[in-house]
Amino acid sequence: MKTWENNVRKVEPYTPGEQPKVNGIIKLNTNENPYPPAPGVREVLKNYNTDTLRKYPDPAISNLCEALAEKYKVNKEQVFVGVGSDDVIAMSFLAFFNSDEPVFFPDITYSFYDVWANLYKIPFEKKALGEDMHIKKEDYYGKNGGVIFPNPNAPTGLMEDLKDVEDIIKNNQDVVVIVDEAYVDFGGKSAVSFIEKYDNLLVVQTFSKSRSMAGMRIGYALGSTKLIKYLNDVKYSFNSYTLSNLAIDAGVAAVKDDEYFKNTCESIVKTREAAKERLKDLGFTFPDSMANFIFATHRSVSAKDIFEALKKKNIYVRYFDKPLIDNYLRITVGTPQEMESLYSALSEILG
Numbered sequence: 001m002k003t004w005e006n007n008v009r010k011v012e013p014y015t016p017g018e019q020p021k022v023n024g025i026i027k028l029n030t031n032e033n034p035y036p037p038a039p040g041v042r043e044v045l046k047n048y049n050t051d052t053l054r055k056y057p058d059p060a061i062s063n064l065c066e067a068l069a070e071k072y073k074v075n076k077e078q079v080f081v082g083v084g085s086d087d088v089i090a091m092s093f094l095a096f097f098n099s100d101e102p103v104f105f106p107d108i109t110y111s112f113y114d115v116w117a118n119l120y121k122i123p124f125e126k127k128a129l130g131e132d133m134h135i136k137k138e139d140y141y142g143k144n145g146g147v148i149f150p151n152p153n154a155p156t157g158l159m160e161d162l163k164d165v166e167d168i169i170k171n172n173q174d175v176v177v178i179v180d181e182a183y184v185d186f187g188g189k190s191a192v193s194f195i196e197k198y199d200n201l202l203v204v205q206t207f208s209k210s211r212s213m214a215g216m217r218i219g220y221a222l223g224s225t226k227l228i229k230y231l232n233d234v235k236y237s238f239n240s241y242t243l244s245n246l247a248i249d250a251g252v253a254a255v256k257d258d259e260y261f262k263n264t265c266e267s268i269v270k271t272r273e274a275a276k277e278r279l280k281d282l283g284f285t286f287p288d289s290m291a292n293f294i295f296a297t298h299r300s301v302s303a304k305d306i307f308e309a310l311k312k313k314n315i316y317v318r319y320f321d322k323p324l325i326d327n328y329l330r331i332t333v334g335t336p337q338e339m340e341s342l343y344s345a346l347s348e349i350l351g
């Protein structure tokens, strides 16, 4: 090692799901939405006046904060917008998790949490899920430097009751609690209503899954005015112009079309519920997902073998070569047609 390397911040980065460059594959590996963004988003892009790109975007992202505030019936001072919820959560770790006590999160969860904690040198403690793969709320009541968990959780897809979510918040009023609601729009229940009652609660959501805009990179957080102010202070100390002009306008158009949003989410929920039946018939078991994916294990064939066999048939699902979950596949809910191709491929593979 060269001497200068002693001063390098060494991190083990997060590994995102594959984005294969080939055409004609069925991509069920990164929880993307199979439907296009709202028609209004296309209009924004089609009619875009490139002259506006000369100027810096609005650092406060006011138009999008207002649109989101209107949708969630909060003040715009209670909304923070970032470059995908990954950016929002990374910024939140930096802003809110500054204790010597460990931050708590589940052992099976979004695998970016420990990456951010390591990056910022934040101590953390992972809490095991229960036998049924649900979060055990009592585990989060001890002394800690903050709490974060997704609801529904990823990659299990399991939703915790709002009552249990509130119990976790109630028992952690001296730290910041972050509920990552990346998948809440697929039939889940949001904790947003609690932000009035608990000024230490941050609810994070994204345009990547339910709004079909993973490629545009928009995420947001809802919380008390005080919490959002602290988050903005960190953002303005890092990079004032996080969202492009284009992303802001496209985001506003997406939020305004609530009907399209509801319809596509409903379609995915319907396809998911049908998938549960079909996968069961094929010999899979899985937690009862409330997200846009199913975390499935097969009674006789290993997940790794199925993963590889599907890939040969140009169907990509997600496989995690990690302890506890290395016999599971995370299968994103696609269109009904894509799912039919999946079922036929699986019947061939499983004999």
Ligand SMILES: *Cc1c(COP(=O)(O)O)cnc(C)c1O
Binding pocket: 031, 083, 084, 085, 086, 087, 110, 150, 154, 180, 182, 205, 206, 207, 208, 214, 218, 219
């Ligand atoms: C997808 C995902 C995110 C991040 O999504 P962005 O594309 O960065 O908005 C955050 N949390 C969980 C649990 C996710 O699955």
